[in-house]
Amino acid sequence: MFFTSHQAAEITGCTLRQLQYWREKRVVSPTVDATGRGRTVYYNQVDLCELMVMKHLLGTGLEYTQAVEVLNLLREKEPGFADMAVESRYIVTRNPEDKALILECFDLDAVQMAMYAGQLVVPLWLDQIHLKLSRKLRDMSGTEMPDINHPPxxxxxxxxxxxxxxxxxxxxxxxxxxxxxxxxxxxxxxxxxxxxxxxxxxxxxxxxxxxxxxxxxxxxxxxxxxxxxxxxxxxxxxxxxxxxxxxxxxxxxxxxxxxxxxxxxxxxxxxxxxxxxxxxxxxxxxxxxxxxxxxxxxx
CATH class of the missing domain: 3.90.1570.30 (tt1808, chain A)
Structure with a gap:
């Protein structure tokens, strides 16, 4: 199933302006991308999951560039993270030496140590994002597009x-x-x-x-x-x-x-x-x- 920009915004809680900006910057590109005026773009479930990750990261207080960095780290660390069966839980911390963001598997001891040291700690629990997305999708009907180049x-x-x-x-x-x-x-x-x-x-x-x-x-x-x-x-x-x-x-x-x-x-x-x-x-x-x-x- 595929979803228009308006549907994607309603499902993920992102604004249309955010979707447009992230599309222009190639942060989250819809599966079916309009290359000219008047053409509609369509997002699939993977795209929606990436949008919800961005929405979550920004909601935790990360800046836009930081959220993009974490999304790219997640893509590299777990390319199939948008699969609903994935239940991985991560935390985002910062390297105390070069201040680079780090994405690592959730570990309570590591969280406590980072918090005691006054470091950045941002949770990223994919199971909760998938649960929220699945609930939204149940209430939203998409569009079947069997002839597109991206296999369903x-x-x-x-x-x-x-x-x-x-x-x-x-x-x-x-x-x-x-x-x-x-x-x-x-x-x-x-x-x-x-x-x-x-x-x-x-x-x-x-x-x-x-x-x-x-x-x-x-x-x-x-x-x-x-x-x-x-x-x-x-x-x-x-x-x-x-x-x-x-x-x-x-x-x-x-x-x-x-x-x-x-x-x-x-x-x-x-x-x-x-x-x-x-x-x-x-x-x-x-x-x-x-x-x-x-x-x-x-x-």
């Missing part, structure tokens, strides 16, 4: 169907976390929507009860698929997997994948010198388990 959510759902087929073909049993699973019987399971400290992974790959891999799924569009950006998101999930099998520079799941259902990319996190490579197929459960026991130089 169903395109990503289509990609996941293809990924399911790829994983099943090499021996993975696809199960949904939402439907519930026997957590003591994860012999060769690809668990959808697996919850981690940094969000929900599209797929978590378990072999013999060991969390060995994470798959980040993107919409089925080869032209716009950015495997490296998707792998960055998988890296964040790896860092939030406290039930992982090890710790390699903070990464707790060693094998990461990104896929749009057609292309598959793989990254071994055990060595920081490893680079992503394209695969024809996902690893089988047995191959992934054996890869864990190999030296990274041989993998």
């Amino acid at each position: 959510q169903r395109a990503e759902d289509e990609a996941r169907k293809h990924i399911d087929q790829h994983l099943s073909s090499v021996g993975w049993e696809i199960v949904s976390m939402k439907l519930g699973i026997r957590m003591d019987r994860r012999s060769a399971h690809a668990v959808r929507e697996y919850p981690l400290a940094t969000g929900r992974a599209d797929y978590a790959l378990f072999v013999n009860d060991l969390l060995l891999g994470i798959v980040e799924a993107k919409h089925l569009s080869s032209s716009s698929f950015n495997p490296h950006s998707a792998l960055e998101q998988a890296k964040r999930y790896s860092k939030g997997a406290f039930d992982g099998v090890g710790n390699w520079r903070g990464y707790r799941v060693p094998f990461l994948y990104s896929s749009n259902g057609e292309l598959i990319y793989f990254l071994d996190m055990r060595e920081d010198t490893n680079i992503a490579c394209q695969l024809q197929l996902f690893h089988t459960p047995q191959a992934l388990f054996e890869l864990l026991g190999q030296d990274t130089a041989d993998s």
Whole structure:
């Protein structure tokens, strides 16, 4: 669903002037952007979430330039933060040495230390922003625009169907976390929507009860698929997997994948010198388990 500027302003609480200014400055660009007079712009759900983040940050007392800086930090730290399933909580503080803004995961001890030191502390809780946005969206009907160049959510759902087929073909049993699973019987399971400290992974790959891999799924569009950006998101999930099998520079799941259902990319996190490579197929459960026991130089 897509929303006009007036609808976006009503949903997010931003003014039309703010939307126009941020659009002109490329702070929050609508998915469908008017390039000439008399044409309508349309915002999608991701755009609305970014607008609400800006609105929240300004409401905490940050200046405009600071709010923009934090929004860009958030985009870099968690590219998929607009996903309603993301429940990450952050705080914004300031580096006491160079005064640069810092965005870090919420930690009560860090908050208390910053407050005692008289430093800036700004909460940014994505779960609350998503909750507020979802309530607003329930009361607002948008516009269907199936012919635009930006694929809607169903395109990503289509990609996941293809990924399911790829994983099943090499021996993975696809199960949904939402439907519930026997957590003591994860012999060769690809668990959808697996919850981690940094969000929900599209797929978590378990072999013999060991969390060995994470798959980040993107919409089925080869032209716009950015495997490296998707792998960055998988890296964040790896860092939030406290039930992982090890710790390699903070990464707790060693094998990461990104896929749009057609292309598959793989990254071994055990060595920081490893680079992503394209695969024809996902690893089988047995191959992934054996890869864990190999030296990274041989993998």
